[in-house]
Amino acid sequence: MSRLYKTKSGTYKDTELVVVVWKNPKKSKRPQSRSLETMSAPNSSYPMAFPLVSLKDHYAWKSAKHVKSSEDFDLSIEDSSREAPVMLDLQLAGYALGWNDFYIPEEYTEFGLNT
Amino acid sequence: MLNPPKLPIEEVVFLSTLTRSEMESRLRGLWKAGWSLGVIGSSLSPAVPKTTIHFWVRRAPDVKQLRALPLPPPKSLTTSVPTKHAPRLRSVSPGVPPELKTRLRELSALSKRYRAKTSPTSPLAQANSELTQIARQLKNRGVPTAAIAEAAGVTYRAMARRLSQ
Numbered sequence: 001m002s003r004l005y006k007t008k009s010g011t012y013k014d015t016e017l018v019v020v021v022w023k024n025p026k027k028s029k030r031p032q033s034r035s036l037e038t039m040s041a042p043n044s045s046y047p048m049a050f051p052l053v054s055l056k057d058h059y060a061w062k063s064a065k066h067v068k069s070s071e072d073f074d075l076s077i078e079d080s081s082r083e084a085p086v087m088l089d090l091q092l093a094g095y096a097l098g099w100n101d102f103y104i105p106e107e108y109t110e111f112g113l114n115t
Numbered sequence: 116m117l118n119p120p121k122l123p124i125e126e127v128v129f130l131s132t133l134t135r136s137e138m139e140s141r142l143r144g145l146w147k148a149g150w151s152l153g154v155i156g157s158s159l160s161p162a163v164p165k166t167t168i169h170f171w172v173r174r175a176p177d178v179k180q181l182r183a184l185p186l187p188p189p190k191s192l193t194t195s196v197p198t199k200h201a202p203r204l205r206s207v208s209p210g211v212p213p214e215l216k217t218r219l220r221e222l223s224a225l226s227k228r229y230r231a232k233t234s235p236t237s238p239l240a241q242a243n244s245e246l247t248q249i250a251r252q253l254k255n256r257g258v259p260t261a262a263i264a265e266a267a268g269v270t271y272r273a274m275a276r277r278l279s280q
Contacts, residue, residue, distance in 0.1 A: 024206050027257075034206040035257025041202060048202055070212075074256070082204075083120075098210025098258075 005104060010051070017049040019093050019102060020064060022085035023077055037082070046103040049090060061085065070096040120188045122150065122158035129182065130159070139175035146172045149187035208259050211266040215249065222246040223267040247277055254278055 003014045019038060026033045038047040055061040063084040067073045073088060073096050080086045093099045121127075122145070130138050145155055152165035152172070211219065225242035233240045250263050264274035 021207070026206070034208045036207050036209065037204055038207050039202040040205040045205065047205075047207065095212055095214075096209075098212045098262075100213075 010053075012051045012053075014049075014090055016052055017090055017102075017104070018052045018055065018066070018087040019047040019049055019090065019099070020055065020061065020085045020087050021047070021077070021097075022080040022082055025081065036077070041103050044103040046101045047093070047099060049102045049104050052087065055087065061087075067092070073097075120154055122155065123185050126185050127158055127160065136175070137178075139171040140178040141180065142168060143172040143175040143177065144180045144184050147177075148184045150185075151187075154187075208262070209257050210262050211253060211258060215253070216266045219246065219249065219263070219267040222249070223269055247280065250274060250278055 005012050005014070005017070021036045021038045024033055024035055024037045027035055039050075040046060040048050052066070055064060064087050065076050065080070065084070066087045067076050070092070073086060073092070076086045088096065090102055093102075122130075126145075130141060133141060142155055146152060146168075152168045156163040156165045156168045222242045222245055225239055226246050229239040229243040233243075246267065250267070253263050254260065260275050260278060261271050263278075264271045267274060
C-alpha cells in the first residue's frame with residue numbers, strides 16, 4: 001500500500017519519491033564529521049524527499065545515480081559528491097541507512113491511499 | 116562552498132560562439148533565470164569578475180532566447196549562507212538498519228555472559244565476536260557509536276571500548 005502526494009507538478013506515490021545523499025566532503029579532513037550530506041528543509045532536520053522525475057530533469061542532479069540495493073549504495077557512495085549524488089527510494093533509505101522519517105515539503109499534501 | 120557550481124560546459128561553448136552583444140543578452144537571460152553573477156563569471160574562460168558580469172547584464176537588452184536556458188542549481192548549492200525558503204545542506208549520519216537491530220540485541224544479550232576464560236568455540240564467544248564484527252562494519256559505514264550502542268542495548272562507553280579493541 002502506498003500513499004499518494006499531490007504536488008504542484010503532479011501526483012506521486014511514496015515509491016516515486018527519493019532522497020539524495022552524497023559523501024560529506026569534510027569527512028576526509030575532519031574524521032569526526034558526519035559521513036553523509038543531504039538536503040533538508042529550514043524547519044526540519046529530516047532528509048527531504050523529492051519526486052524522482054523532477055530530479056531527473058534538473059540540471060544540478062543530472063549526474064545523480066539512482067541505486068536499487070544496499071550493496072549498490074555501498075559501492076556508489078564512495079565516489080559520490082554534491083555534483084554527482086546518490087538517489088535512494090524511501091524504502092531503501094530505511095533499509096540501508098536506518099532512516100524512517102523524511103520531510104515531505106509542505107506543498108505535498110497527502111490526499112489518499114492507493115492499495 | 117568547496118566546489119562552486121559552474122554553467123554546463125555546452126552553455127559555455129555556446130556563449131563563446133556568440134557576438135559580444137548576443138553574449139551579453141544571453142548572460143542577462145541566465146542571470147534572470149537564477150544563475151548568480153559569480154557563478155556565471157567563474158564559468159567563463161578566462162574567468163570574469165562578477166562586477167563586470169553585472170555591468171554587462173545591466174546594459175544588455177532583454178532578448179527572447181531561442182535556445183533553452185539551463186536551470187540553475189538549488190540556492191543551497193550556490194550560497195554558503197542558508198537562504199530562508201530554499202532546501203538546506205545538512206550533514207547526516209546513517210543509522211542502524213532495522214533488520215540488524217534485532218540481531219544486535221540478541222548478540223548483545225549473549226555477549227553479556229561472555230568472559231575471557233570462555234572457550235572460543237562456545238556460542239557465547241561466537242556471539243561476542245560477531246557483535247564486534249557487526250559493530251565495526253556499522254562504524255566503518257559512518258554509523259555513530261551512540262546509535263550502535265543504543266541498538267545493542269549497551270552503554271556508549273561499552274560500545275566505544277568494543278570498537279577500540
